[in-house]
Amino acid sequence: MNLLIVLFFPLLGSIVCLLNKNYAKQTALISSLITLVYSLVLLAHFQADASRQFVVDFAWIPQLGINFKAGIDGISMIMVLLTTGLVPLIILSGFSREFKNSSALFALILFMQSGLLVVFTALDAFLFYVGWEAALIPIYFICAIWGGADRIRVNMKFFIYTFAGSLFMLLGIIYLHLQTPGNTYDIDAFYSLNLDVITQGWLFWCFFLAFAIKMPIFPFHTWQPDTYTEAPTMGTMLLAGIMLKMGIYGVIRWLIPIVPLGFMQWKELAIILSIIGIVYASIIAFTQKDIKRLVAYSSIAHVGLIAAGVFAWNAAGVQGAMIQMLNHGINVIGLFFIMDIIINRLQTREIASMGGIAKVAPKFAIAFLIIILGTVALPLTNGFIGEFLLLNGIYQYEMWFSAVAGLTIIFGAVYMLRMYKNVMQGQLNELTATFKDIRGSEVVVLSIICTLIIVIGVYPQPILHISEAAVNGLISQVNNKLAF
Amino acid sequence: MNSLIVISILAIVVLYLGLFKAKSALLPVTVIGLLGALVLAIMEWNSGASAIYSGMMLFDNFAVAFSSLTIVSTILILLLSKGYFEKISDNVAEYYTIILFALVGIIVMVSYHNLTMLFVGLEIMSVSLYILAGIKKRDFASNEAALKYFLMGAFSTGFLLFGIALIYGASHSFDMSVIAQYVIDRPTPSAIDPMFYVGIILMIVGLSFKIGAAPFHFWTPDVYEGSPTLITTFMSTVVKTAGFAAFLRLFAMCFAPLAEFWMPTLLVITILTLFIGNITALYQSNFKRMLAFSSISHAGYMLFAIVALGSTSINSVFVYASAYSLASIIAFGVLIIVKDQTGGENFDSFNGLSKKNPFLAFVLTIAMLSLAGIPLTAGFIGKFFMFSTALQQYHTWLIVLAIVNAMIGIFYYFRVIVSMYFKDAEGKELITPGYFQLVLSLSAVATIILGIYPSLITNLF
Numbered sequence: 001m002n003l004l005i006v007l008f009f010p011l012l013g014s015i016v017c018l019l020n021k022n023y024a025k026q027t028a029l030i031s032s033l034i035t036l037v038y039s040l041v042l043l044a045h046f047q048a049d050a051s052r053q054f055v056v057d058f059a060w061i062p063q064l065g066i067n068f069k070a071g072i073d074g075i076s077m078i079m080v081l082l083t084t085g086l087v088p089l090i091i092l093s094g095f096s097r098e099f100k101n102s103s104a105l106f107a108l109i110l111f112m113q114s115g116l117l118v119v120f121t122a123l124d125a126f127l128f129y130v131g132w133e134a135a136l137i138p139i140y141f142i143c144a145i146w147g148g149a150d151r152i153r154v155n156m157k158f159f160i161y162t163f164a165g166s167l168f169m170l171l172g173i174i175y176l177h178l179q180t181p182g183n184t185y186d187i188d189a190f191y192s193l194n195l196d197v198i199t200q201g202w203l204f205w206c207f208f209l210a211f212a213i214k215m216p217i218f219p220f221h222t223w224q225p226d227t228y229t230e231a232p233t234m235g236t237m238l239l240a241g242i243m244l245k246m247g248i249y250g251v252i253r254w255l256i257p258i259v260p261l262g263f264m265q266w267k268e269l270a271i272i273l274s275i276i277g278i279v280y281a282s283i284i285a286f287t288q289k290d291i292k293r294l295v296a297y298s299s300i301a302h303v304g305l306i307a308a309g310v311f312a313w314n315a316a317g318v319q320g321a322m323i324q325m326l327n328h329g330i331n332v333i334g335l336f337f338i339m340d341i342i343i344n345r346l347q348t349r350e351i352a353s354m355g356g357i358a359k360v361a362p363k364f365a366i367a368f369l370i371i372i373l374g375t376v377a378l379p380l381t382n383g384f385i386g387e388f389l390l391l392n393g394i395y396q397y398e399m400w401f402s403a404v405a406g407l408t409i410i411f412g413a414v415y416m417l418r419m420y421k422n423v424m425q426g427q428l429n430e431l432t433a434t435f436k437d438i439r440g441s442e443v444v445v446l447s448i449i450c451t452l453i454i455v456i457g458v459y460p461q462p463i464l465h466i467s468e469a470a471v472n473g474l475i476s477q478v479n480n481k482l483a484f
Numbered sequence: 485m486n487s488l489i490v491i492s493i494l495a496i497v498v499l500y501l502g503l504f505k506a507k508s509a510l511l512p513v514t515v516i517g518l519l520g521a522l523v524l525a526i527m528e529w530n531s532g533a534s535a536i537y538s539g540m541m542l543f544d545n546f547a548v549a550f551s552s553l554t555i556v557s558t559i560l561i562l563l564l565s566k567g568y569f570e571k572i573s574d575n576v577a578e579y580y581t582i583i584l585f586a587l588v589g590i591i592v593m594v595s596y597h598n599l600t601m602l603f604v605g606l607e608i609m610s611v612s613l614y615i616l617a618g619i620k621k622r623d624f625a626s627n628e629a630a631l632k633y634f635l636m637g638a639f640s641t642g643f644l645l646f647g648i649a650l651i652y653g654a655s656h657s658f659d660m661s662v663i664a665q666y667v668i669d670r671p672t673p674s675a676i677d678p679m680f681y682v683g684i685i686l687m688i689v690g691l692s693f694k695i696g697a698a699p700f701h702f703w704t705p706d707v708y709e710g711s712p713t714l715i716t717t718f719m720s721t722v723v724k725t726a727g728f729a730a731f732l733r734l735f736a737m738c739f740a741p742l743a744e745f746w747m748p749t750l751l752v753i754t755i756l757t758l759f760i761g762n763i764t765a766l767y768q769s770n771f772k773r774m775l776a777f778s779s780i781s782h783a784g785y786m787l788f789a790i791v792a793l794g795s796t797s798i799n800s801v802f803v804y805a806s807a808y809s810l811a812s813i814i815a816f817g818v819l820i821i822v823k824d825q826t827g828g829e830n831f832d833s834f835n836g837l838s839k840k841n842p843f844l845a846f847v848l849t850i851a852m853l854s855l856a857g858i859p860l861t862a863g864f865i866g867k868f869f870m871f872s873t874a875l876q877q878y879h880t881w882l883i884v885l886a887i888v889n890a891m892i893g894i895f896y897y898f899r900v901i902v903s904m905y906f907k908d909a910e911g912k913e914l915i916t917p918g919y920f921q922l923v924l925s926l927s928a929v930a931t932i933i934l935g936i937y938p939s940l941i942t943n944l945f
Contacts, residue, residue, distance in 0.1 A: 133864075
């Protein structure tokens with residue numbers, strides 16, 4: 001029953017937030033910390049083998065074969081830790097800001113957390129779908145109510161895109177359901193289906209569309225830069241830090257194991273799209289003058305690399321993706337928080353009008369630098385191990401892909417460091433001269449993030465160990481199915 | 485059966501109450517009477533009824549479920565009517581009476597076992613509705629609505645009657661079990677009289693008029709817009725549900741073996757209905773008109789169950805109709821308040837509602853999410869059932885088209901959410917009358933509960 005506590009405690013916190021309007025952010029923080037503690041309790045009891053643990057399973061809509069079935073294996077464990085670990089940071093990052101109607105904002109964040117956790121633990125396709133959408137509704141409202149000037153149009157685009165994708169996934173889910181003996185939505189029944197190649201081919205696209213839009217992979221990414229830019233910082237962090245991992249997780253858990261033959265047909269295309277995304281986003285990031293858009297595009301590039309690693313579908317690639325999802329979550333939240341601090345103090349997003357901030361804000365400069373180094377995957381920071389494994393995985397599939405994808409690291413280093421140089425170094429100007437160094441909750445958030453970046457960079461083994469058995473199990477399961 | 489008698493008597497009692505000027509007793513008596521009818525209807529659940537009155541009517545579980553649904557919706561709508569009819573007319577008792585008579589017709593429509601009863605029920609309902617649509621005697625739009633509705637209704641009844649006559653000609657009976665037997669006895673399509681096929685097509689046309697399916701939908705927007713809003717609510721929820729129940733009952737009982745013949749026709753009607761309803765709704769700036777067109781598109785989704793006629797069809801229509809009725813009642817209820825207190829029915833009138841009245845904005849958001857089919861609301865469960873039903877018969881392309889339409893739907897359903905939450909407007913706070921608060925919160929809670937735990941109503945069939 002522990003799992004149910006983790007899944008629904010945020011929901012409870014969300015209701016308390018609404019009732020307790022004056023202390024909404026404190027309530028939200030406490031609630032998210034309790035959820036984190038519970039998830040750490042789960043981790044303490046977790047055996048790092050390929051089995052599913054803490055499984056809850058009861059009938060939900062019995063005549064349709066729908067069960068409330070959820071459980072955690074190594075892959076889910078990482079995702080759960082990602083969610084429960086990052087949400088407190090995200091909430092804390094909003095502490096130094098004032099929001100109108102803040103109780104609703106924090107309630108929506110916690111509501112979304114429940115949805116995300118359901119997605120990452122669901123073992124029933126219907127439950128997965130419900131969680132998938134339950135995470136979408138709150139983020140739509142977060143971005144559309146508290147976002148920037150163009151928020152309405154941008155978020156409508158975002159919503160339509162993702163909703164369209166998920167409806168195709170729903171079509172696929174119902175179709176698979178009707179093929180299972182005994183008509184169930186159980187993931188194991190889906191795994192044991194043996195459909196013909198043509199059916200698997202179009203089912204692949206049903207799921208792939210949903211996941212590709214969420215990640216996003218080129219050419220389904222067009223909603224992303226606008227949405228990230230217009231969203232309030234906490235919304236951007238939720239989107240980039242956690243929500244897009246739903247897509248990658250979906251590929252690992254649902255897409256490839258269920259329709260391996262369909263996947264094999266389109267594998268090459270999926271990897272090529274991912275790699276085009278990396279290069280394309282890096283080039284655009286290179287030319288950005290808007291600091292938040294730059295980070296948004298860099299995120300597309302990083303996610304493209306993770307996606308390519310997953311689609312390569314070997315132990316190194318998938319393991320790399322697992323740890324890199326965690327790292328990307330940490331880094332991107334750090335980056336967007338940094339952006340938020342800069343934009344909030346300078347009231348501009350123009351890189352050209354910044355400079356010299358390091359002189360007046362040394363603590364801020366150190367934190368920024370560590371996060372940048374983590375993002376560009378310097379050895380001994382967290383980004384390195386992930387990108388190394390991912391490139392290794394892609395290399396095992398095709399050397400040239402790996403070579404092109406490897407460009408992302410160089411590209412990334414160039415535009416990230418160049419941004420750092422333009423923003424933090426050089427001459428102070430009128431605008432930046434009064435820049436105040438970080439304080440209070442900002443210091444707490446940034447120091448936690450920097451610590452994580454270095455600790456994971458130096459000693460990633462425990463995290464790799466959590467998902468290793470589950471990843472290997474899943475890969476050999478797919479291989480067996482392909483051999484059959 | 486008993487509920488039918490109770491409602492008929494209730495209607496006359498209410499008329500007498502009006503005669504003796506007991507205005508304040510009208511609503512309580514009507515609601516209590518309907519609750520009694522509801523209890524009586526539910527008591528007949530699983531009673532293993534057989535056809536009564538020489539096979540004229542059959543109160544099976546299908547009839548009980550749909551009677552209960554329509555009675556509940558009517559109660560909710562009547563609760564919204566407190567103070568509403570007084571404003572637009574002096575003869576309040578007649579409203580209640582006519583609505584109750586319409587409900588009598590509806591209960592006949594969901595429990596018929598003979599095509600003549602289908603016709604009688606449909607006419608009882610329709611004649612009542614012609615009057616209700618035009619009950620604002622001095623209002624031009626209301627008169628137009630009544631006239632249009634009457635002409636179109638009479639026209640469609642003609643088709644229906646012609647269809648019934650042809651089917652009688654082929655099968656020599658109005659009785660549905662005899663007609664069903666006629667079809668079963670003739671396994672080869674050519675053995676069935678061509679008249680019978682023509683009859684089916686004509687009945688499809690007639691019934692499509694009644695449920696407002698394209699291309700027979702032209703009366704819907706004008707009638708919905710011109711009628712008093714509460715009557716529109718009644719028409720787009722209770723009447724529509726009844727129309728579908730009648731449609732489904734006929735096809736499930738009699739024409740199921742001939743699916744290969746009528747399915748393509750109905751498939752075309754379904755696709756047209758989906759697209760015309762949704763695309764036209766997209767271009768509306770009037771909220772009420774938008775709801776009218778969206779109700780056309782919902783008719784399209786509900787037709788899935790008949791196109792892919794199978795074991796789950798009844799369940800799907802029931803779930804969908806419940807979800808749709810609840811959400812529509814909320815939407816129209818909020819519209820009545822907004823129109824009453826801001827004077828407009830356009831999307832702009834909803835600007836800043838989240839500040840002027842957070843409760844109304846919240847329930848309307850739930851209703852819109854439900855109509856758009858977002859999970860955790862009843863509307864999603866309804867769509868989910870429809871999609872499952874259609875896929876069971878491998879109508880994959882139909883679902884793909886439905887997905888395109890669901891996306892179009894998002895645009896106009898979210899428009900009102902955008903107005904309420906993201907746009908600001910001047911103006912005073914809106915007040916929610918007590919009865920509205922009750923009905924709206926009940927419907928909203930029911931929408932969420934059915935969305936989270938649909939087993940409450942999906943276990944019925």
